[in-house]
Amino acid sequence: xxxxxxxxNARKFIKQDDIHEAQHDKNLYNTIIKRSKVSSEIPEWEExxxxxxxxxxxxxxxxxxxxxxxATKAEENGITVHFAKDADEHNAIVFDILNSHxxxxxxxxxxxxxxxxxxxxxxxxxxxxxxxxxxxERIQQLSDERPSHIVMPAIQKTTEDIAKLFADKIGTxxxxxxxxxxxxxxxxxxxxxxxxxDAGMTGANFAVAETGTFxxxxxxxxxxxxxxxxxxxxxxxxIEKILPKVEDLGVFIRLLSRSxxxxxxxxxxxxxxxxxxxxxxxIVLTDNGRSKRLSMDKFWHSLKCIRCGACMNxxxxxxxxxxxxxxxxxxxxxxxxxxxxxxxxxYSELPFHxxxxxxxxxxxxxxxxxxxxxxxxxxxxxxxxxxPFGRRLAFAAADRLLGSATAFKMMEKTTYNMLNILPKSLLxxxxxxxxxxxRELPDVKKETFRDWYKKNRKNND
Amino acid sequence: MKVAxxxxxxxxxxxxxxxxxTLELLERLGVEVTVPLQQTCCGQPMANEGDQKHxxxxxxxxxxxxxxxxxxxxxGPAGSCVKxxxxxxxxxxxxxxxxxxxxxxxxxxxxLHDVLKIEEFxxxxxxxxxxxxxxxxxxxxxxxxxxxxxxxxxxxxTEDLLKKVSGVIVETIDRPQECCGFGGTFCVTDEAVSAKMxxxxxxxxxxxxxxxxxxxxxxxxxxxxxxxxxxxxxLKFVHIAxxxxxxxx
Numbered sequence: 025x026x027x028x029x030x031x032x033n034a035r036k037f038i039k040q041d042d043i044h045e046a047q048h049d050k051n052l053y054n055t056i057i058k059r060s061k062v063s064s065e066i067p068e069w070e071e072x073x074x075x076x077x078x079x080x081x082x083x084x085x086x087x088x089x090x091x092x093x094x095a096t097k098a099e100e101n102g103i104t105v106h107f108a109k110d111a112d113e114h115n116a117i118v119f120d121i122l123n124s125h126x127x128x129x130x131x132x133x134x135x136x137x138x139x140x141x142x143x144x145x146x147x148x149x150x151x152x153x154x155x156x157x158x159x160x161e162r163i164q165q166l167s168d169e170r171p172s173h174i175v176m177p178a179i180q181k182t183t184e185d186i187a188k189l190f191a192d193k194i195g196t197x198x199x200x201x202x203x204x205x206x207x208x209x210x211x212x213x214x215x216x217x218x219x220x221x222d223a224g225m226t227g228a229n230f231a232v233a234e235t236g237t238f239x240x241x242x243x244x245x246x247x248x249x250x251x252x253x254x255x256x257x258x259x260x261x262x263i264e265k266i267l268p269k270v271e272d273l274g275v276f277i278r279l280l281s282r283s284x285x286x287x288x289x290x291x292x293x294x295x296x297x298x299x300x301x302x303x304x305x306x307i308v309l310t311d312n313g314r315s316k317r318l319s320m321d322k323f324w325h326s327l328k329c330i331r332c333g334a335c336m337n338x339x340x341x342x343x344x345x346x347x348x349x350x351x352x353x354x355x356x357x358x359x360x361x362x363x364x365x366x367x368x369x370x371y372s373e374l375p376f377h378x379x380x381x382x383x384x385x386x387x388x389x390x391x392x393x394x395x396x397x398x399x400x401x402x403x404x405x406x407x408x409x410x411x412p413f414g415r416r417l418a419f420a421a422a423d424r425l426l427g428s429a430t431a432f433k434m435m436e437k438t439t440y441n442m443l444n445i446l447p448k449s450l451l452x453x454x455x456x457x458x459x460x461x462x463r464e465l466p467d468v469k470k471e472t473f474r475d476w477y478k479k480n481r482k483n484n485d
Numbered sequence: 486m487k488v489a490x491x492x493x494x495x496x497x498x499x500x501x502x503x504x505x506x507t508l509e510l511l512e513r514l515g516v517e518v519t520v521p522l523q524q525t526c527c528g529q530p531m532a533n534e535g536d537q538k539h540x541x542x543x544x545x546x547x548x549x550x551x552x553x554x555x556x557x558x559x560x561g562p563a564g565s566c567v568k569x570x571x572x573x574x575x576x577x578x579x580x581x582x583x584x585x586x587x588x589x590x591x592x593x594x595x596x597l598h599d600v601l602k603i604e605e606f607x608x609x610x611x612x613x614x615x616x617x618x619x620x621x622x623x624x625x626x627x628x629x630x631x632x633x634x635x636x637x638x639x640x641x642x643t644e645d646l647l648k649k650v651s652g653v654i655v656e657t658i659d660r661p662q663e664c665c666g667f668g669g670t671f672c673v674t675d676e677a678v679s680a681k682m683x684x685x686x687x688x689x690x691x692x693x694x695x696x697x698x699x700x701x702x703x704x705x706x707x708x709x710x711x712x713x714x715x716x717x718x719x720l721k722f723v724h725i726a727x728x729x730x731x732x733x734x
Contacts, residue, residue: 035677045681053660060633071635129550340635340664344678376677379668379682380533382625386634395625399573402535415674426494426530427542429523436498458673462680463711466499473497473504477520481508 025370030377033349034341037180048180049343056337057345058286059387075275077391079329081293083268090233090266091309097236098307101298107308111141115155117226117308118143118258119150125230125304127152127222132160133240133247135227136174137260137310137329140353140366155217157246159210162244166193171354172347173331175284180346198373228296229259229330231307237297238307241290245450248294255303261294263314264327276330279389283332307399317365322400326361328390333358335384341377350374357384361397366406372410375401433474440468486601487517489554491561491570493592493704494526500703503724507593508560508600510730513608514601521550529569532576533669540576547574547587552582558600559590562726564623564702565669567592572626593726594629594701598642605649609731612652614678614696617643618686620702620710621664629701632661643701643725650728658689681710698722 038045063069067234083090095105106121108114113399114137122130130152132138144154144165156162160177166189171177178186191198196209206429226247228238238259240247251257267273281290291370299305318324336342336356347355352363352371360378384394405411425431443451443465454461488511492504528543547570551559561567570590577583588673595604613684619641623629630641647653666672666682673679686709690698700706706722713720727734 026641031675034675038681055504064636066636109559139501155731166514277712289672335678340666340682341675341678344681375535376671377678379621379664379666379671379675379679381621381623381664381668383634383662386632387627397618399533399535402533403537404535406535416536419531420539421540423528423531423536423539426526426528427546429546432494432525458676459711460683461676462715463708464714466707466711468499471491472500473501474522476501476505477508477522481520 025367028351028370030345030349030351030373030374031192033351034345034377037346038344043182044180045344045346047182048346052337052343055284055286056387059140059282059334059337062282062286062288064251066282072275072279073389074392076279076330076389077328079267079272079275080390081325083266084264084324084327087263087266087318090268092265093233094231094236094266095309097234099236102300102305103236104304104306106306106308106329108312110312110418114141114260114308114310114312115143115146118260119147121256121306122147122152122223123257125223127256129153129217129221129256130225131155131157131218131221131225131250132225133250134161134177135173135225135260136171136353137227137262137312138225139171140312141260141310143260151308155214155221157214157218157250158242158244159207162210162214163189165189169348170353173336174354174358180277180348200473206378207237218249218253221254223256224252224254225253226257226259228259228265229280230275231261231266231268233266233269235297237271237295238265239277240294240296241277241292243291245292248292251294251296252300256306257296257299257303258306258308260308262308263309263311264329279379280330280332283334283387283389313365317391318468321363323365323397325392326358326365326394326397328392329358329362330390332389332448334387334389338383338387339378340381340383341379341421345377353430357394357398358392360399361394364401368404368408368410372405375399375405376411413429436472440470444467486515486558486722487556488519488554489551489559490520491559491563491566492520492524493525493561493563493566494524495707496563497524497701500724501708503562504705505733506724506730507560507715507727508716510726511560513730514597514603516601519554519556521554523717524550524567527566527570528576529550529566529576530669532573537576544574544577548577548583548586551586556589558596559586560593560596562593562701562724563591563704564592564594564620564629565704568622568626583597592623592629592701593626593629594623594642594646597646597729598629603646603649606646606729606731609650609695609729610652611650611728611731613727614654614656614694615647615697615699616656616658616690616693616704617647617661618665618698618700618705619643619662619704620700623701624662630662642697646729647699647723653728656693656695658693658695661688663689665705667705669704672708679708681713682718683708687713687716687718687720691718696721699725699728701725
């Protein structure tokens with residue numbers, strides 16, 4: 025895969041029209057306002073965030089123990105547990121299970137892990153029909169796009185876009201962009217397919233070691249249908265999803281939806297503890313780079329992530345860029361620090377797509393130092409020379425200039441003279457200087473502060 | 486009280502009046518101020534880019550300015566530069582001198598508010614409606630105001646100081662803590678997003694009919710002012726030192 029040019033993609037998202045970026049920014053900013061409000065109603069909010077962070081750190085530093093415990097308990101509950109070291113193994117295991125059951129039509133609820141593994145295209149190539157049951161995910165599937173947000177997969181689209189898409193794909197009225205009728209149309213289109221599915225696939229938000237159970241949170245109840253209608257349920261679970269105890273859920277469930285959407289809880293918080301009579305339940309516990317990440321001194325804290333998306337909602341850069349611009353499974357601030365762990369070349373520019381405002385770090389419900397990790401990833405990309413040559417050269421030159429008072433003072437005078445000698449057309453050429461594309465140049469002064477000081481304060485020279 | 490003044494590179498060259506206002510203000514308040522004249526930059530542009538190797542000379546040169554001086558604090562009228570020195574200046578060996586320099590560096594608003602605890606600016610008069618732009622570095626790095634992401638009691642040290650100036654009316658905009666999109670190198674490497682963020686910021690001020698934007702961080706204002714001028718806006722941008730010292734503007 026080629027290098028993702030996130031800056032260019034973001035520019036296109038902004039410039040496409042006056043509607044998409046503006047609406048995207050506004051809708052996501054509103055979730056932040058709602059989050060502030062609902063979190064202010066909980067006096068122990070900050071205590072919850074600290075606890076959540078500590079529970080995750082404890083679990084991650086004792087992960088081998090809790091994985092064992094979880095798998096043993098789940099097996100005791102009648103669930104078949106599989107271990108996958110990477111995406112290929114995950115997909116192969118899933119395909120084997122489906123194949124041995126002769127399953128051809130599957131329905132699935134949202135799973136970022138399955139997305140990460142590229143599971144859907146893998147299964148489709150092998151003749152299996154995969155239907156997304158989450159409305160947003162289904163919209164993205166019909167558009168042949170990956171989710172642009174981990175909680176609101178189609179948030180980059182307007183209702184008009186969706187009306188056109190549905191008209192094209194499921195024959196609805198292209199002029200009816202009422203959200204209720206669009207949802208109703210998809211419901212009527214999809215429900216019959218739910219009923220005849222051979223297997224259902226889900227992810228998991230949390231997996232509890234002491235009970236061997238797992239929890240899936242949705243707002244549409246689609247995971248419940250996915251898990252409950254077909255005779256076979258396969259759940260893909262990343263090893264970092266494990267929590268030690270049931271009581272820990274109390275902390276995380278209270279944080280998750282408030283952080284994600286600014287609502288007190290998801291509409292459905294479903295606990296799965298074993299197969300129904302006459303059906304089978306499988307768990308694919310998947311590593312896919314997680315244990316490698318756990319060994320990375322600067323980056324292992326990213327494994328605490330509960331996939332709430334608050335960092336994306338609050339990120340002023342993400343809100344202007346749209347999630348698809350990141351060209352990766354994960355977008356926004358959390359994507360910037362996760363994606364390079366999968367591929368440092370393809371995603372080498374992502375860490376630079378940040379104004380380093382730090383809001384992601386401050387809002388994270390499990391206190392991941394996202395902003396610091398963005399700078400750490402920049403260091404990695406610089407060190408490994410994965411950034412453009414011209415830019416590296418510029419910073420080397422800058423250090424020579426700024427590292428010497430004589431050179432710097434000379435530059436100050438040269439800059440002033442140049443700005444007064446060079447023709448305005450050259451200065452205002454945005455190919456030479458992107459600053460002037462949308463901004464006027466600041467005035468450079470003939471008399472610097474240093475000059476003024478020497479003239480006006482004698483005793484310090 | 487002995488203070489060494491930290492004048493960032495862009496203030497020296499582009500905003501000398503901010504340096505003058507800061508110096509005059511501190512002198513007015515009875516502080517003994519030294520200005521090391523070999524200052525260039527603190528190294529933030531390279532360090533933010535992740536270029537540790539090419540931050541070394543600049544960070545070294547920064548520290549050399551202060552190492553032999555006798556001072557209680559190094560005061561800088563620039564949140565993001567102060568944040569770099571305090572929190573990120575680690576490309577050079579952390580000798581006891583470097584540690585002391587980093588520890589004693591303080592941003593101007595914090596210095597006036599927390600160290601000198603100034604209660605009045607009787608010489609200042611500013612009959613204008615203003616919006617405050619506390620930079621991200623100042624809020625989330627230096628914590629000069631409460632962060633909206635946290636459930637913490639409201640405070641805003643910049644606002645506290647401005648409200649002591651006669652005539653100032655502080656207007657709160659819709660998104661007071663939203664990043665303006667400057668972000669150092671980001672403003673040119675990610676021009677489209679940076680400009681859009683700046684345009685949204687300027688639109689927010691305009692909706693609230695403010696006359697002046699006041700900030701402890703001139704670098705954000707350089708970007709915002711560039712956007713506002715391109716849009717032929719009447720908005721004016723000044724550093725808080727200029728308001729508190731009653732000029733020069």
